[in-house]
Amino acid sequence: MDSSVAVVARLRGAALRYGTAADVLSDVDLTIAAGSFQFLIGPSGAGKTSLLRLLGLAHRPSAGSVVLFGRDVAALSTEQRDRLRRRIGFIYQDLRLIDELSVLDNAALPLRLAGVEDAKATGHARMLLAWLGLGELVEVSPSRLSMGQRQLVAAARAVVCRPGLLLADEPTSYLDPDLAARLMRLFRELTKVGTGVLLATHSRELVARHPAPVLRIAAGRLAPPVAAKPMAA
Amino acid sequence: MSGRARGLPLGPGVFGRLLALAMAVLLYLAMLALVLAVGADRRLTATASLPVVVAIEPAASGDAGRVRAELQLILLRLRAMPDLLAVAVDTEHEQAWPEPWLASVAAPPVRLTASFAPDGAGEASTRLAVLAAALPEARVREVVDEVAAGQDWARELRFAGVALGAVLVLAVAAMAGAAARLTCRHCRNTVEVLIGLGAGVMRVTRAMEGVAVRLTIEATLLAAAAVLASLLLVTRLPALEARLPVTGLGAAELVLLATVPLLAALLGALSARLVASRQLRVYA
Numbered sequence: 001m002d003s004s005v006a007v008v009a010r011l012r013g014a015a016l017r018y019g020t021a022a023d024v025l026s027d028v029d030l031t032i033a034a035g036s037f038q039f040l041i042g043p044s045g046a047g048k049t050s051l052l053r054l055l056g057l058a059h060r061p062s063a064g065s066v067v068l069f070g071r072d073v074a075a076l077s078t079e080q081r082d083r084l085r086r087r088i089g090f091i092y093q094d095l096r097l098i099d100e101l102s103v104l105d106n107a108a109l110p111l112r113l114a115g116v117e118d119a120k121a122t123g124h125a126r127m128l129l130a131w132l133g134l135g136e137l138v139e140v141s142p143s144r145l146s147m148g149q150r151q152l153v154a155a156a157r158a159v160v161c162r163p164g165l166l167l168a169d170e171p172t173s174y175l176d177p178d179l180a181a182r183l184m185r186l187f188r189e190l191t192k193v194g195t196g197v198l199l200a201t202h203s204r205e206l207v208a209r210h211p212a213p214v215l216r217i218a219a220g221r222l223a224p225p226v227a228a229k230p231m232a233a
Numbered sequence: 234m235s236g237r238a239r240g241l242p243l244g245p246g247v248f249g250r251l252l253a254l255a256m257a258v259l260l261y262l263a264m265l266a267l268v269l270a271v272g273a274d275r276r277l278t279a280t281a282s283l284p285v286v287v288a289i290e291p292a293a294s295g296d297a298g299r300v301r302a303e304l305q306l307i308l309l310r311l312r313a314m315p316d317l318l319a320v321a322v323d324t325e326h327e328q329a330w331p332e333p334w335l336a337s338v339a340a341p342p343v344r345l346t347a348s349f350a351p352d353g354a355g356e357a358s359t360r361l362a363v364l365a366a367a368l369p370e371a372r373v374r375e376v377v378d379e380v381a382a383g384q385d386w387a388r389e390l391r392f393a394g395v396a397l398g399a400v401l402v403l404a405v406a407a408m409a410g411a412a413a414r415l416t417c418r419h420c421r422n423t424v425e426v427l428i429g430l431g432a433g434v435m436r437v438t439r440a441m442e443g444v445a446v447r448l449t450i451e452a453t454l455l456a457a458a459a460v461l462a463s464l465l466l467v468t469r470l471p472a473l474e475a476r477l478p479v480t481g482l483g484a485a486e487l488v489l490l491a492t493v494p495l496l497a498a499l500l501g502a503l504s505a506r507l508v509a510s511r512q513l514r515v516y517a
Contacts, residue, residue, distance in 0.1 A: 056429055059515065078434050078517040086431030096422040098242050109242075110430045157430075 006034040008165045008196040009055055013064035016047075016054050016220075023062065024050045025220045032165065032196040037187065039207050040200040042217035048200040049093060051217065052167045055198065056090045057081055069164060086114055089163035089195075091171045095154040097142040103129065104138040107156040114161060128156050132182070147174035155183055159190060166190060168199040172206055184210050241427055241440040242420075245448055249415050253448040256408050256497075260456035263401035264493050265463060270394025271486045273387040283384070284318050284348040285360045286376040289368060297341035304342055307371055314367075316350040346376060402497045405449065409501025410508040412445040428516045438509045445505030446498060453494035460490075 009032040016025040025047050032038065032055075042048050053059055054066060057073060066073045068084055076084065089110075097106050104122060107129055111121035129138055132152045142150050151174045158166060166187065172180035184206075187197050198215075201207065207214060216223040245253070289311075291303035304322070311317055323344045349360055364373045427437050 057516075058425065058429065081517070082428075082431050082433040082435075084431075085429055088429070090429050092422075092426070094422070096426045098423050098426065100242050100244070113427070113430050113432045 006194075007067075008032050008034050008069055009198075010067040011054075011061075011064065012067075014054065014061045014066055015063035016050055016059055017062045018059075023220055025054065028064070028220075028222050030215070030222060032198055034164070034194045034196050035191045037191050037197045037212045038199070039210075039212055039214045040198055040217060041202070041207060041214055044202075046217045047220040048217055049169055050220070051222075052090070052169050052198065052200055055165070056088055056167050057085050086110070086161065087164040089158035089161065089166040091151075091154050091158045091166075091168040093169040093173075095150050097150055097153055097157075099141050099143040101141075102139050103134060103142055103145070103153050106142060106153055107138075107160055110157060110161045125156065125160055128160055129153070132156055132186070133179075148176065148179060151175055152179065152183070155186070159186065159195075162190070162193060163195055166195050166197045168197065170201055171199065172201065172203065177205075177209075180206060181209070241432060241437065242423060243416060243427075243437070243440045243444055244420070245412060245416055245444050246420070249412050249444070249448060252408055252412050252415060253452045254455075256405050256412075256449060256452035257455040257459070259401045259405050259408070260452055260494060260497055261459045261463075263398045263405070263497070264456060264460045264490055266394045266397040266401065267490055267493055268394075268460065268464065270391045270398065271489065273391035273394060276387040277384060277391065283351060285351055286346065286348045287361060287364060288323075288344050288346050288374050288376050289364070290344040290372040292370040292372070301342055303370075304345055307345060307368055310367060311345070311347055314349070318348045318350055320348075321346045398493060402493060402500065405452070405497040406500030406504045409445045409449050409497075410504030412448050412501075413441050413505035413508040414512065416441050416444045424513070425516075428513070434513050434516050438506065438513055441509040441512075442502060442505040445509075446502045449498045449501040453498060457494060 009030070011028050011030040014025060014028040014030075015023050017023045028051065030051075040048050040051065050059075054061060055068070057068070060074070069087060071080075071084070073081065073084070098109070101109070104125055108121040108125035111124060112118065116124075126135070126138055129135060129152075132155070134149060134152055134156070137145060137149065142153055145153065151171065155168075155171055158168070168187070172183055175183060187199070191197055289307055291300050291307065293299040293303050308320065311320055322342045323346055325341050325343055358375075361373055361375055424437055424441075428434055
């Protein structure tokens with residue numbers, strides 16, 4: 001990798017274990033550059049979600065180092081970790097929308113938590129939701145939306161703050177190909193402003209349609225990156 | 234975002250509400266226990282100056298002359314005791330005569346009944362021990378009348394009331410911790426999302442603590458209203474009021490009562506903070 005390119009995340013020999021169980025991730029080396037896009041694929045239980053959660057500061061590594069935005073997270077205080085999390089967007093596989101809040105409030109939540117003025121936060125979130133085709137649904141509860149629409153709201157919430165690192169766990173699993181393409185376009189746009197994107201997926205079709213480096217994970221270990229294949233005709 | 238704890242979309246959920254109801258019941262019982270303890274204390278204070286009454290029977294029996302002589306001897310010793318208030322002579326026919334007439338009582342005397350000024354604690358057992366030592370040949374026992382029996386009952390009630398109140402307050406505090414845990418479970422995904430979005434571990438912890446404290450305060454208000462209603466009910470039932478003198482509670486007693494929910498809320502907040510911190514330690 002070109003050393004002049006800024007790195008948003010770097011793992012060296014990172015391992016993760018839950019409690020006293022065996023490691024779910026072992027000896028993971030990974031670099032995510034600013035403005036890069038990478039797929040993460042692997043069978044169920046291979047450790048895709050665990051790797052994303054480790055990068056999202058939901059866990060501390062049991063071994064090795066995790067450096068985010070140039071800072072070793074092991075050396076950070078709770079407040080510093082909180083601040084770093086604001087620079088990370090996360091699309092959860094199970095979406096985790098807050099049904100007590102409207103679609104608009106869900107999407108605007110990161111901005112509000114970051115202290116952005118309410119009118120500005122809702123205006124920005126409204127615009128993003130409209131771009132994703134949810135402009136008519138901003139006032140309803142997410143519980144009234146289809147799974148595909150909920151997935152778009154989750155994506156909007158993850159990107160509304162224009163994060164430096166976007167971690168997406170199966171973000172297109174409920175979307176039809178057109179909507180998936182729209183979401184992928186959004187991610188591509190984000191990379192242009194410097195966001196590093198790591199997208200975990202089972203979908204071979206998605207990987208085939210959108211050429212990008214592919215990371216393969218199996219049994220908690222990451223294989224060396226595979227170069228992007230040209231799009232199938 | 235409306236109705237949220239400290240601006241975060243965290244709430245207690247249905248189980249949290251049920252827990253609050255249970256807390257209200259426990260707090261009600263705690264305050265009621267303390268009211269009973271206060272009532273018992275008032276009763277003890279009012280009866281603290283009652284004399285200690287003891288019955289003294291001579292070792293001899295059957296021979297009226299020997300009994301009379303022995304009783305004369307006991308009388309002499311009793312008169313030497315500075316806090317003796319009065320002595321009566323009991324005959325076989327259940328008649329009681331004032332002691333100066335012992336010599337002239339026609340019926341055979343069987344025992345003496347002596348009353349003493351109460352000591353500081355009003356304990357009869359101390360008095361009995363002193364008498365048993367002074368009159369080793371006689372049989373000494375306390376005469377337990379209704380008032381004395383009431384004193385024992387009041388003493389036990391006071392202890393039980395305070396102990397029960399303390400236990401219940403601790404139980405409420407533990408339940409506040411459970412409310413925080415329930416909030417965390419109910420909102421597990423929300424908590425993780427909020428922390429993931431950078432809301433701040435401390436802020437989320439405080440919000441969860443806030444939910445638990447809010448539940449405790451709601452429970453307290455409910456319990457206080459129930460206690461007031463119960464006290465009003467007691468004052469309208471003379472039979473109860475005679476046993477539990479709760480009317481005219483003084484400022485000190487009311488302050489004591491008010492400390493129950495305050496203590497519960499304080500301990501509840503500590504308990505909730507402890508639980509919430511432990512639950513969220515993984516993110517810190």
